[in-house]
Amino acid sequence: MSSPSSTPPERATLPAANPPSEKPSGANPSGPNLAGANLSALRDHNAAAVLALVRAAGSGVSRVELARASGLTAQAISKIVQRLGDDGLLVEAGRGASTGGKPRTLLALVPDARWAIGAQLGRDALTVLRADLTGRVVADRQVPIDLAGWGPGRVLDLLTEQVSWLLGAVPRERVLGVGIASPGPLDQHAGVLHQVTGAPSWDRLPLRDEVAGRLGLPALIEKDSTAGVLSGLGSPNRAFIHLDRGLGAGLVLGGTVQRGARTNAGEFGHQTLDPSGPRCRCGNTGCVEALWAAARNPREAAGVLGEAIANLVRLLDLDEIVLGGREVLAAPELYLAEIRAVLTDRLPDPTWQPVTVSVAPSGPNAVALGAAGLVLARLFG
C-alpha cells in the first residue's frame, strides 16, 4: 500500500467459505474475487498448499523449506504438518544433511493414503484406472465399447463394474472420487453431457450424478482434452494437445485449468488455419483437423499441427506443450521433431522461447489419469 515500486502481489487460490454455503454465489460461476473466505477455508487452503508443495518436491521436503516456499511461519507449518500427519497424508521420511545445526526432518506423501479413480469414456474404448496420491497408476484396464451404438445404460453398467474391480478391498472412505473424461461438448457445472457427435442417446445425460449414484462416490466430469492437461504436473502456462479421433487442447493458464464460459474451452481442432482449405465435418473450411486429415503424409500432418501450436503458443505465451492421443502415440518421435522444428522456425524471437515439447509420460492413460487428477485436486487445491 505504500512502497513506491512494487510488483503485483503474488496470489494464491483458496476455497470459498464452506460450512454454511454449499453453493455460495448463485451467479457468476467462474467469477474472480466475489467469494469470501472464512477460517476453515483458510485452513483448507494452507493444507492444500503444503500438500502441493510436498508433491511438487518429489521426495523429501523439510518443514523449513515448506515455510520458505509457502510464506508461512515455521510454527504454522509445524501445526499444518501435524494435522496432515494425523490424517495419514504425510509422514516423516528420513533426515536431510545438516547445515551446521540440527538436520532437517524430511516429509513425504503417503501414496496410498487416498485413491482417485479416473475414467476415459472414448468412442470405441473405456479406460479406467486407479491412481495414488502421487499420481502413480496402480491398476488400469481398457475395454472396447461402442459409445454411440450401446447407449448409456450398457456403458454405465460396464463402467460401474470396472470401477468396482479397480477398488477391490480399498476402504471407500479413502477414495476421493471418480473423475470421468468424455468427448465434448458438455456442461461441467451441471455434470451433464451435451450432444456428443454421432451419439444422440447420450445427449442431456446427467453423467456425473448417474455415476455418483451408482458408485456412492463423489464424481466429476471433464472434457477429454481438458482432463489430459491434468495428467501430470508442469508449467503454470501449458497446453495438452490431444490428437485422437478429433483434436482438442487442454489449457492450464496462470496455474489454473481454463474451461471457459460454458466449460467447453479447448476446441482446437476447428481453428480455421486456411480458409481455402478442405471442407471439415464441422461445416467450415480449412480447420486444423481437416488440414491434418488431408495431409499427404505423416510429416506434413505433423507440420500442420505444429503451425496450429505455434499460433497457440504466441497467443497464450505458453512455455510447455504436452502431446497425447493415439495419433501422436503412433508416431511420437515424428510429431516431436516436426512440432519442435515448426516452433523454432515460426517463433525465432527469444520472447517466445524456450517452449518445451514432450509426449505425456502416461501415454494412452493420459486422459484417464487426468480425470483422476481432477479428484486429486480436491486435496491439492
Added chain:
Amino acid sequence: MSSPSSTPPERATLPAANPPSEKPSGANPSGPNLAGANLSALRDHNAAAVLALVRAAGSGVSRVELARASGLTAQAISKIVQRLGDDGLLVEAGRGASTGGKPRTLLALVPDARWAIGAQLGRDALTVLRADLTGRVVADRQVPIDLAGWGPGRVLDLLTEQVSWLLGAVPRERVLGVGIASPGPLDQHAGVLHQVTGAPSWDRLPLRDEVAGRLGLPALIEKDSTAGVLSGLGSPNRAFIHLDRGLGAGLVLGGTVQRGARTNAGEFGHQTLDPSGPRCRCGNTGCVEALWAAARNPREAAGVLGEAIANLVRLLDLDEIVLGGREVLAAPELYLAEIRAVLTDRLPDPTWQPVTVSVAPSGPNAVALGAAGLVLARLFG
C-alpha cells in the same frame, strides 16, 4: 469430502501471506496454490471481495446481499463494512424497500476515496488519465509524442509532467499508483520493456521503477492490449481486441487476467490464418494483421478480424468480446456488424452462443483506463 455427488468447490483468489515475506516463493511466478495465506491475507481478501461486490452492484447494495453473495455471515460483513467505512471507502447511501421488516441499509463506494492514474504509451501519442474508484475518468489528456524518435528521457519527462498535472492537489496518500500500458513485448514482473519494434532506445528500459522513482508512487506496467481488457467490468471469460497500429488481444479467463509464461500473452495479430496469404512484417505469411492490411475494403478487413475472433471464441469458450483501438473506433458499426455476422455464421452451435460483441465504452481511453484498472485491482483483488 463425503457428499456422493458434488461440483468442484467454488474458488476465490486471495493474496498470499503478506507481512513477513515481500516476495514469497522465488520461483513459479504464476504458480497455483503453492503460496500459503495468513490471517491478514484473509482479511484483505475478504475486504477486496466486499469492495468488488459493491462495485459490481453499481449503486446500493445491502449488507444482507453482500453476505449472501460472498458466502460470509452477516456478522462478518458487518465488521468488514465497518472497517471499510473507517478507511473512507464505503458509505451508507439510503435505504432499500422493506420486504416486511426493517429496510436494508444500502452501501456505496466513495468514488473519490482513492485515485488511480493510467497512462498509455503509444507510438505517436501519450494518453494519461485519472480515474476514481468506480472507474470513472475525471481528467484525461492526450499529447502527441514520437516514441521511437524522442527516446525515453524526453517521453518520461513529459509523462511525469502530465501525471503531476492530473494529480493537482490530490493528497498523494489517496493515490493508489500509476499503471502504464505500453506496446509489447515486455517483462511485467521485472517492470522492464523489451525490444519495442522500431524503438531500440527503449530496449531493456526499467520503465516501472523509473516512473515509480520519478513520481514517488507505486507503478505497474502492462502490455497495451492486456491493459485494455481491464478498462471495465465484464464476463469472467472475455477478450479485448485492440486494433490500432498492430493487433493484440487482452484475455480475462476464469475471472483472471492471463499474461502467460513471460507476460506476453495476447499476440493476436500474428496468428496465422492463411499460410498462402501475404507476407507479414513479422516474417511469416498470412498473419491476421497482414490479411487485415491487405483487405480490399473495410468490410473485408472487418471480416478477417471476425474469422480470427471466431477462432478465439471457440478455443477459449469466451462469451464476451470488447473491441477497441483507433481502427475500430473509426468505423465501430461496421466492425460490430461484420464480426457479429461472422460469429453467427461460424459458430451456429448453441454450445458457443451467445457471444456479446461491443465496443469499449471508454473509447480512445480504453487502454489507459485499463492501466488505471491495474492499480485499482490492488483494492478490488
Added chain:
DNA sequence: GCCACTTAATCCACGCTGTTGTTTAACTGG
C-alpha cells in the same frame, strides 16, 4: 392507534487460525 410479526444490523462470547517469543532437540566444529 395499537401490537404481533418480520427483517436488518449489532453486541458479546467464543473457537480456531496463524504469529511471536521461548525452550528443547540434534548436529557441527574447534
Added chain:
DNA sequence: CCAGTTAAACAACAGCGTGGATTAAGTGGC
C-alpha cells in the same frame, strides 16, 4: 567436551469469522 547453530515444538496471544441473543425499524391486521 562444549560453544555455536539450526530445526522443531511449546506456550501465550492477537485477530479472524461464527453463533446466539439483542436492539432497530419497518409492515400489516384489527
